[in-house]
Amino acid sequence: MAQGSHRAAYGFIAPAVFLMIAILIAPVVIAAALSFTDYSLGNAGFDWVGLENYDRMVSRSTYTKMLSATALYVLTVVPISIALGLGAALLINSVKRFGDIYKTIYFLPVMAALLAMALVWEFALHPTLGMINNTLASGCGTWIEAFFGWHWLPWADDAPSWFENGCASGFPLWFGDKDYSLWTVAFIGIWQAFGFNMVLYLAGLTSVPRELYQAAAMDGATTAWDRFRLVTWPMLGPTTVFVVTITTIRSFQVFDTIEAITQGGPAKSTFVMMFAIYEKAIQHNLMGMGSAITVVFLGFVLILTFVQRHLVERRVHYS
Amino acid sequence: MNNQVHPVREAIKHAVLILGALIVILPFYVMVSYSLKSPHEIESNTGGFFGAQEPMVDEYCVKLGNPRDACVETPVVYNYTQAFKKAPLLRYLLNGILVTASIFIIQVLVALPCAYALSKLKFWGRDFVFGLVMFCLLIPVHAIALPIYIMLAKIGLTNTYASLVIPWTISVFGIFLMRQFFMTVPDDLIDAARMDGMSEFSIIWKVMLPTAVPALLAFAIFSVVAHWNDYFWPRVAITGNRDLYTPPLGLREFKGDADGSIWGPMMATATIIVTPLIAAFLLAQRRFIEGITLSGMK
Structure with a gap:
C-alpha cells in the first residue's frame, strides 16, 4: 500500500470523527453532567443537586405518570403493531392476487408526515364534527344499535353495552377523555408503524427455504398452524429481534401526535418522555430535570440495543 | 404443502x-x-x-x-389558495427543500471519505474509529436533542438554518452503510486508479462515488423522508422565527387559530405537504421500501 494513503486517511476521517464527538458523544456527557444540577439557560451558574432530579422522577406524581404513560404506550404499540405487521405479511404472502396492492396501501402511513396525519386523525375523531363519531351516531336507533347491544346473545345480561351508552350519553371524546386519550394516541402509533414491520417481515419470509416446509410436512406438520409454529416463526427469529428493537425505540420517541393533539393531557394521561423533555426543558427551562429524563431515556435505548445485539450474535452463529 | x-x-x-x-x-x-x-x-x-x-x-x-x-x-379553489395565503406555505416548502437537501449533501460529504478510509486504507487507529462508529450507532439523535439544543443556544445558533441542519450533519449509519458497500468494491479498481496517478481524494469522488450510486440512492431516500417529515427537531430548534419554519411547523400553526373556516385550508396544506413523498413512493415503490427499511440491514 502506498505510503501516502496513510496520511490521507486522517484527513478523510477527521470531519466525521470531529462531528461524532461534538454532536453525539459530547451531548451524552453534557446530559449526564447536567442531570445532577439545577441548570437553566440564561443563568450564570448552577448548583449541584446530587440525585434530586432522579429522586423527583420516582417520587413526584407528574414524573411517575410520565413513566407509566410511556410504558403503557410502548407496551401497547410494540406488540400490536408487530402482530399486525406479521399477520399482514403472512396474509399478503399467501393470497394469490393483489398482494402488492395491499402492501403499497399498508406502507402509505410510513411515508406520510406523522404530524399531518395526526392532525387529520384528530379531526376525524373530533367529538362533534368528526366523521367517526358521526358515523357511530348514525347507527343509533337502527339495527346496528340492536346488534351491538349484544342482548341477542344468550349469555348477555341487561346492562347497556358500550354502543348503547354512546347513543344515550354521547360517544367518547377520544383525545379529551383521560380514559381514552392514551389508547387513541397508541392507535395512531400502531396505524403508522405496522406497515414498516410488515415490510420487514415480508423480506424475512422470502428467506425461509421452501424445503423446510416439505420436510416439516413429512414429519407430520399438516395444519397451517403447525407450519407456522414449527418453521415460519423460528425462521423469522432474527427479523423479530430486529423488529422488536426498532419498534420499541421508535415508540419511546413518540412526540408528534402528543404535541399536536393532547399536549400530554388530559390529566397527564399522555405525558410521554419525549414530550416531557420538550415541555420541562425547552419550554420551562428546567434543563437539569430535562437532562435527567434524557439520561433515563438513553439508558432504556442502550439496554435494548445491547440485548438485541446479544441475541443477533447468538443466532448468527449457526447460519 | x-x-x-x-x-x-x-x-x-x-x-x-x-x-x-x-x-x-x-x-x-x-x-x-x-x-x-x-x-x-x-x-x-x-x-x-x-x-x-x-x-x-x-x-x-x-x-x-x-x-x-x-x-x-x-x-376547492378557496381551500388551496387560502393554504398559501393564510401562511407563507411556499416559503415553508422551500425551507423544507433547502434543509433536507443540505442535510443529505453534507451527510454524503462527511460520510464517503470516512467510509473509504475505513474500508480501503490502512492507518493507525482504524479499528478505534470503526469502534467509535459502531458505538455512535447506538445513540438516537432525537434522544440527545436537549444537550444539542443547549450547545447551540450557548453559541447563539438557535433560530437559524444552521440549527436545523447541524445535528444531522453526521450520519454514522451512512458511514456504516457506505463502508459495508465499499468493502465489496474490488481493490484492483482502486490500484488501477492509483497507477493512473489519481490522488486518494479524487479516487473517492471519481471512482468510489459512481460505484456507490445504488447504495447512495437508497440512503438518499432514507435521509430525505426522515427529515422532510421530521417535526420534533424543528420544533425544538426554531422557537419564534416563522421565516425558518419547515412544512410540518407551518402546518402546526393552523391549529393555533382554529375556527371552523380554517379546516378546509388546513387539510389542503396537509395534502400539499404529504403528496410529494407519497407520489414519489408510488412511482418507485421498490426503491422506497428498500431505502426506508435500510436500517434493517444493520
Whole structure:
C-alpha cells in the first residue's frame, strides 16, 4: 500500500470523527453532567443537586405518570403493531392476487408526515364534527344499535353495552377523555408503524427455504398452524429481534401526535418522555430535570440495543 | 404443502386485508375530501367525497371591503389558495427543500471519505474509529436533542438554518452503510486508479462515488423522508422565527387559530405537504421500501 494513503486517511476521517464527538458523544456527557444540577439557560451558574432530579422522577406524581404513560404506550404499540405487521405479511404472502396492492396501501402511513396525519386523525375523531363519531351516531336507533347491544346473545345480561351508552350519553371524546386519550394516541402509533414491520417481515419470509416446509410436512406438520409454529416463526427469529428493537425505540420517541393533539393531557394521561423533555426543558427551562429524563431515556435505548445485539450474535452463529 | 386455492379461505383473507386497507386509507380519505369541501359541508358532514363545489362567499374577503361578487369562489379553489395565503406555505416548502437537501449533501460529504478510509486504507487507529462508529450507532439523535439544543443556544445558533441542519450533519449509519458497500468494491479498481496517478481524494469522488450510486440512492431516500417529515427537531430548534419554519411547523400553526373556516385550508396544506413523498413512493415503490427499511440491514 502506498505510503501516502496513510496520511490521507486522517484527513478523510477527521470531519466525521470531529462531528461524532461534538454532536453525539459530547451531548451524552453534557446530559449526564447536567442531570445532577439545577441548570437553566440564561443563568450564570448552577448548583449541584446530587440525585434530586432522579429522586423527583420516582417520587413526584407528574414524573411517575410520565413513566407509566410511556410504558403503557410502548407496551401497547410494540406488540400490536408487530402482530399486525406479521399477520399482514403472512396474509399478503399467501393470497394469490393483489398482494402488492395491499402492501403499497399498508406502507402509505410510513411515508406520510406523522404530524399531518395526526392532525387529520384528530379531526376525524373530533367529538362533534368528526366523521367517526358521526358515523357511530348514525347507527343509533337502527339495527346496528340492536346488534351491538349484544342482548341477542344468550349469555348477555341487561346492562347497556358500550354502543348503547354512546347513543344515550354521547360517544367518547377520544383525545379529551383521560380514559381514552392514551389508547387513541397508541392507535395512531400502531396505524403508522405496522406497515414498516410488515415490510420487514415480508423480506424475512422470502428467506425461509421452501424445503423446510416439505420436510416439516413429512414429519407430520399438516395444519397451517403447525407450519407456522414449527418453521415460519423460528425462521423469522432474527427479523423479530430486529423488529422488536426498532419498534420499541421508535415508540419511546413518540412526540408528534402528543404535541399536536393532547399536549400530554388530559390529566397527564399522555405525558410521554419525549414530550416531557420538550415541555420541562425547552419550554420551562428546567434543563437539569430535562437532562435527567434524557439520561433515563438513553439508558432504556442502550439496554435494548445491547440485548438485541446479544441475541443477533447468538443466532448468527449457526447460519 | 398443498398449493390449490380454497375459494372460501381466499375470500376471507381478502376480506380481512380489505378491512385493514380501509382503516389505513381512512385519514388520507378524510384529508383529501375535506381539502375539497366548503366550511359548511365540513361542519354538517355532507357533500360526499368531492363536496358539491357550489360557489361560496369568502367572508374575510368581503370584510376587506371587496364587492360581494368579487369574493365568490368554489370551495376547492378557496381551500388551496387560502393554504398559501393564510401562511407563507411556499416559503415553508422551500425551507423544507433547502434543509433536507443540505442535510443529505453534507451527510454524503462527511460520510464517503470516512467510509473509504475505513474500508480501503490502512492507518493507525482504524479499528478505534470503526469502534467509535459502531458505538455512535447506538445513540438516537432525537434522544440527545436537549444537550444539542443547549450547545447551540450557548453559541447563539438557535433560530437559524444552521440549527436545523447541524445535528444531522453526521450520519454514522451512512458511514456504516457506505463502508459495508465499499468493502465489496474490488481493490484492483482502486490500484488501477492509483497507477493512473489519481490522488486518494479524487479516487473517492471519481471512482468510489459512481460505484456507490445504488447504495447512495437508497440512503438518499432514507435521509430525505426522515427529515422532510421530521417535526420534533424543528420544533425544538426554531422557537419564534416563522421565516425558518419547515412544512410540518407551518402546518402546526393552523391549529393555533382554529375556527371552523380554517379546516378546509388546513387539510389542503396537509395534502400539499404529504403528496410529494407519497407520489414519489408510488412511482418507485421498490426503491422506497428498500431505502426506508435500510436500517434493517444493520
